[in-house]
Amino acid sequence: MNDNVYVLDHPLIQHKLSILRDKDTGTKMFRELVSEIAMLMCYEATRDIPLKEVDVETPVAIARTKVIAGRKLAFVPILRAGLGMVDGVLNLVPSAKVGHIGMYRDPETMEPVNYYCKLPADLPEREVIVLDPMLATGGSAIDAVNTIKKYNPKSIKFMCIIAAPEGLKAFTDAHPEIHVYCASKDIKLNEHSYIIPGLGDAGDRIFGTK
Ligand code: PRP
Ligand code: URA
DSSP states (O other): OOOOEEEEHHHHHHHHHHHHOOOOHHHHHHHHHHHHHHHHHHHTTTTOOEEEEEEEEESSSEEEEEEEEEEEEEEEEEGGGGGGGGEEEEEEEEOOOOOOEEEETTTTTOOOEEEEEEETGGGEEEEEEEEEESSSSHHHHHHHHHHTTTTSSEEEEEEEEEEEEHHHHHHHOOTSSEEESSSEOSSOOOOSSOOSSSSSSSHHHHHHHO
């Protein structure tokens, strides 16, 4: 596996992921779990954010302590399902900006169709974390990152909940420098390019559309 792929195997993430996969988990619980898992994953994905030293006056002395250095974040969910991860990551980084990329898989060809893009104007000053719960063939993620790269962000990371080996390979072949964070590398894709065992259609389960 590419050195830039991180499988986040923290027990809390793995426990919540098991409930998320269950076909009997309803929309409300599913939505909450996606948000919680995204928050926990974001904690890991931001581990390398640079710090700088500052002096803070406590009630009793001056503390030489650390705060996050000037580098700013932007989260970019891939619509629709990526929206389910936004609340969770904003809980951790409330000052981050949020861009949106609209993308769906053509049900016949499985090719991604890009239908919307609105990104923060100051992207060249920002580190971008792209959000999508599912990396299946990788087509949507590859295309979204191709689009974001045109806006010259400082850096890009990709965060998904479940990744298929096929999608991971395609993505890391296309964008080898990008760090990918997932909670599970699953077994394979089925003949409809759904992840096995996966969790079904993430967008439909988040929004209750099926
Ligand atoms: C899902 C998922 C990803 C994409 C992954 O979106 O949220 O964006 O499929 O598949 P890929 O790796 O093969 O491109 P979907 O196309 O179902 O759209 P939706 O989020 O609007 O439901
Ligand atoms: N998109 C999903 O929502 N689920 C899959 O298994 C594959 C793509």
